[in-house]
Amino acid sequence: MSIAKTYNPKEAEDKWYSYWMENGFFRSIPDEREPYTIVMPPPNVTGVLHMGHMLNNTIQDVLIRRARMQGKNACWVPGTDHASIATEAKVVAMLKEKGINKKELTREQFLEYAWEWKEKYGGIILKQLEKLGASCDWDRTRFTMEPDLSDAVIDTFIRLYREGYIYRGVRMVNWDPQGRTALSDEEVIRREVNQTLYYVRYAVTGNADGAPSYLTIATTRPETIMADTAICINPNDPRYTHLKGKTARVPLINREIPIIEDEYVEMEFGTGCLKVTPAHDLNDYELGQKHNLEVIDILNDDGTLNEKAEILVGEDRFKARKAVAKLLEEAGQLEKTEPYQSQVGFSERTDAAIEPKLSMQWFCRMQELAKPALEYVLNGDVKLIPDKFINTYRHWMENIKDWTISRQLWWGQRIPAWYNAQNDWVVAKTEVEAVSLFQAEGKSADGIRQEDDVLDTWFSSGLWPLSVFDGTRHPDNADVQYYYPTNDLVTAPEILFFWVARMIIFGHEYTGKPPFKNVYLTGIVRDKLGRKMSKSLGNSPDPIELMEQYGTDGVRVGMLLSSPAGNDLMFDVAYCEQGRNFANKIWNAFRLVKGWEIADIPATSAQQEAARWFGNRFNQALHEIEGHFAAYRISDALMATYKLVWDDFCAWYLELAKPAYQQPIARETFETAKTFFASVLRLIHPFMPFISEELWHDELFGVRAEGDCCIVAEYPQAGEYDEKLLTDFVALQQVISEIRNLRNTKQLSPKTALPLAIHATSDIDFARYAESIQKMATISEITFAVQKPSGVASFLVGKDEFYVDVAQNIDVEAERERISKEITYLEGFLKSVNAKLSNERFVQNAKPEVVANERNKKADAEAKIKLLEGSLASL
């Protein structure tokens, strides 16, 4: 097999991914094992992989691979979402390029184009996930608009309608004039925008002599004055008492409107007079309802003015704004303008400014449905990770509003409502059923037609954890019984309400259970300047290119290293580089072991001690790693793994076990090293699936049986470990490090062996480690002394003294200074300890073990000072 000096990921990646697929390792079918299930947040079917997907799916893959290795029946369900607005917008744009206007097409014709588009671009993102190594059960791939899932959506609509949750009504909705559809509140992004505040004069009719014949109103939307149906003043406003009961005339069109009074008007804002435009502003609409005002809607669906505006008919709303301002100025009715900043809503999908618009829509009543969904999170049945999101979730669920579920689009599930010629309507799955429903109500079904609108995409994604297992239609089927509720959901906090909350709601509605136990909320991937990565900014690296450059394992490690739970991550390719380097480190460690020549000789003391220590250290680290996983601290789990492999395994274990130059290795040590290596491979597999699988199959391990793969090997289980042995070894490492440092500061070559004398008073058995010290610190011989020899450098580890004969290199002055410094430090330390111990209140109030600990510290410090003073004297 390969002995290349650097790891070449590309070959391994293609090879092993297809091998896993061929062997069905990703496949899951219900059996007697414990299930572990994740449903993938379905990406937009026509989308491409971005950094957010990479992060999200890497985490899911780590969780699923680990569960699989732990012997659970791991099932990761992939799929895509039809994303109605986004996809329809793309198709419309594509048609436009071809010179086809959507309006000229029938619904059927349009959908044909849309499906064609979906077929062409639909699979891209899933292919990209394969490159990432995602071990999903591809046989279970679902699409929210495939027949079964659409069926589930329609059934759910009918079910909720029959239960009284769904209704139809005229409401002020967020209208996207570009997408020509209503949007839910969550799809509207508010941004601070620089605007102009126009001060417009309205003529007042029937005013008494002497009073001004006009009033002034401040508005950011002069183009809507033609839709004004009242002027409103605050009844407590002394400036406007003369206006009470009067009427005013709308400028330019001279329509007469009443002046009404309502405390809603803020006297401080603008002029204190408010124009009331019920058709084009939510607050005005409510005011209009209260005061029974007429509603005049002057806008078409595409944002142009209609004939009710009387002037500028057909003009776009923003052009009309400027035109009206100009006309007002010419008419002398524009008093002044001033710059003004305010929040404006924009469509998440098309970025068009949202127009509040009255329209007939379908709604889902949410208040009652939200209650159990909130309860699950509050009582911990559904855990949000990190839990700081519980508050946000609660706030939203407690203030939830009805959900606008209809969208004026064609791409999506068509609402199962049917109208007759008289516009009466019924809700039914089929036309035949609808006809009989009409008849049952004694109404004619003549001219029957289906509702044109489709359902919000989130309505179908809300069913996702159930519908992928066909759980809405066949609640008793084996899959849903086995896999539902799923275990973990990994998604972005931005869609906690859009999606997560609705899945919980629907899950409860159908099964009385929440759809998952844990929701891991990842952060947003930002660039190192903290800006969100986006196509328009061009600050996002191409994930595929990254994987080409650093290897998939490297990129996976890079993503996770920079990703503490729940925090946004400041991505930098340097992390991927670190990941690549890590893979390369493992590769080279493997080359070392592979290169050993085996002989039937006894293991050296260093080799024996190394094996004894690493076995314990591995178990200790495994406990830490388990703890991190249990708390979903994936990046900490990875970092602990990284340090275990790089520092403990490579820098300490292998260095100790390594035979002398051109010497063979004891068979026993070789076998142990191989066993450790195999454990390391199993441990890193969830993070680095490719290199671990590649090495797993190396001939070093002999011929692997069919199906003996790292992906399904048993995940290492944390065993017992000897704490004393591990702390002793830490002291040993300190000794070695001190000697190396000594050599470094004295500018001695690392090759010259130095003699070491040890004066140990602790219970650490240094004789046992003598050979290890010699090997790691290049020591010629070790003696055990009682007294400090003269003319040597010394250092202290714990209570034990070490003397290194650095020959003539001893600089007495420097040594004196170093020791004095250490004494000063210890004296300071001792002082602070004594201060505590002589403080009666401390001794009385502090916990006994804390006090005892302070006494130990005191004794230790005193002993050390004594030793150091001895050293100083002997210089």
Next chain:
RNA sequence: GGGAGCUUAGCUCAGCUGGUUCAGAGCACCUGCCUUACAAGCAGGGGGUCACUGGUUCGAACCCAGUAGCUCCCA
């Protein structure tokens, strides 16, 4: 305007129920090494008034109040 959160080394972040002179990790940086596993490396090292001000306590990065700056969510 309402709500949530953040501020610890040059960067990204740990620091659990206050208790070692508690300030830690990775990366970056500095010094010396091409020591036949790895320069994508090895060995060693430096670096922080824990945003600021006050309080509680024997003791505060940690608890409380206020100030400043930043982020997110909702209106």
